[in-house]
Amino acid sequence: MILKFHGGAQEVGRSSILLKDERSIMMDFGVKLDGKTEYPIDVPKVDAFILSHAHLDHSGYAPALYEMSHVPTFGTKPTLELSTLLLEDSLSIARKEHFKPPFHRRQLNLLRNSFVDLNYHKPVKFGKFDIELHDAGHISGSAITLIERANAKENRRIVYTGDFKLEPQTLHRGAEIVKSDVLITEATYAGREHPERNKEIARLIDEVEEVLDRGGNALIPVFAVGRAQEMLAILYQNGLAGSTYVDGMAREATKIVARNPRFIDNSSILSKAIEEAEFVQARERPSVLKGPSIILTTAGMLQGGPVLNYISRLNSNSRIFITGYQAEDTNGRSLVENGHINTEDGKVRIGTPVSVYDFSAHAGNTDLLRYVRGSAPNTVICVHSDEECAKAFVEEIRGEGFDAFAPKVGETIKLDG
Ligand SMILES: [Zn+2]
Ligand SMILES: [Zn+2]
Incomplete structure (x- = not known):
């Protein structure tokens, strides 16, 4: 059996891992979205x-x-619905x-028609494999994949974490720790x-309330999937959903x-938050800016979407809240570091103050x-992490006695058994 890394190895983005035994199973097939788009190295x-x-x-x-x-194609129901939304948007x-x-x-339709939606803990047979998904605690429907090889003498249990968070979020329980022989783990925040x-929540709420008291607009750029719902739930729990407007793909x-309430924790918080918040249509945007308001909108890294419509129209009592990682060469990064963004009309200076928060949905x-200790594998393979962090993490876990690797893109790892 071999594992080949078509992307997402010693880098964050274009995650793509091929498990090849008698049959080939691809796990994830993503893109890398920095300033430009990169794809997995080939399409097997x-x-x-x-x-x-x-x-x-x-x-x-x-x-x-x-x-x-x-x-x-295997995944959870929210994964199919949410990825369809994002892929339609790419088109x-x-x-x-x-x-x-x-x-x-036509290819997107083929994907949708091939989809077998799985619930957590409901294994499905595929040839000699049993495929079982577990909650990854990252976003709605996110899964840790267990592939069990019934006839293998060694390396029976291959576990791929995908993106995960152990600590609970407002809408998610922490990830489940799944026992493995070979653990392929994300390591975005290694080190x-x-x-x-x-x-972070208390600091955010204080600052948002201060903006509202002054009659300003609290602009919170968010990823449509995950962060938008988490922020809305947090605002609701702090009595602020009534002042919140949700725009863009976040709607x-x-x-x-x-x-899909069974894929989140505290689903009643989200449904009540939705009742109180207002979902905005394009024509309503000017009225949102008239009074004090909280605006949750895409794109999370300010690379397009209604956030660009709002950002240059905020009143002088406003503030921008960055709640997550901003990739290099994105408007979000440039706003945080240099106070400007790039639009069709060129470089635009943003005078509104910016606050930065960490609401990451990844494990530190x-x-x-x-996770590694609990999963107790023989071999750890570290992906979804930049080169430096991946190598340092591998050293750290080798120090604990695990066999560990941080493969590069294009590399193959042979597993016996
Ligand atoms: Zn990821
Ligand atoms: Zn993710």
Whole structure:
């Protein structure tokens, strides 16, 4: 059996891992979205596809796997619905901006028609494999994949974490720790820890309330999937959902998450938050800015979407709240570091003050280690992490006696048994 890394190894983005035994199973097939878009190194023929969760760095190039044939595809129901939303959006961006779409609608339809939606803890047979999904605690429907090889003498249990968070979020329980022989783990935050979540929430709420008291607009750019719902739930719990406006793709994503309540914790918080908040249509945007308001809108890294419509129209008592990671060469990064963004009209200076928070949906270093220890594998393979962090993490876990690797893109690891 071999594992080949078509992307997402010693880098964050375009996650793509091929498990090749008698049959080939691709786990995730994403894009890397920095300033430009990068794809997995090639598009192999596969017998099955497993999608860990909807984010485009895992799903963004998946339709390319569907040529003529039917490829059985496994994931949860919210993963299918949310990734369809994001992939449809990729197609419409390509159409609007007149560039060649990365895949055809026909391929996206094939993907959707091949989808077998799985609940957590409900294994399905695929040849000699048993495939079982577990809650990854990252976003709605996110899964840790267990592939069990019934006849193998060694390395029976292959576990791929996808993106995960051990610590609970408002809408998610922490990830489940799944026992493994081979653990392929994300390590985005290797070497780093997140601040205490409750303190981040208290600081955010204080600052948002201050903006509202002054009659300003609290603009919170968010990813449509995950962060938007988490922020809305936090605002609701602090009595602020009534002042909140949800715009852009966050609207549809929030509806999808809400109609799959079994894939979130505290689903009643989200449904009550939706009742209190207002979902904004394009024509209503000017009125949102007239009074004090909280605006939750896409895109999370300010690379398009209604956030660009709002950002230059905020009144002088306003503030921008960055709640997550901003990739290099994105408007979000440039706003935080240099106070400007790039639009169709060129560089635009943003005078509104900016606050930065960490509401990450990934495990920090302590929790990554906790996962490895709990999963108790023989071999650890570290992905979804930049080169430096991946190598340092591998050293750290080797120090605890595990066999560990941080493969590069294109590399193959042979596993016996
Ligand atoms: Zn993710
Ligand atoms: Zn990811």
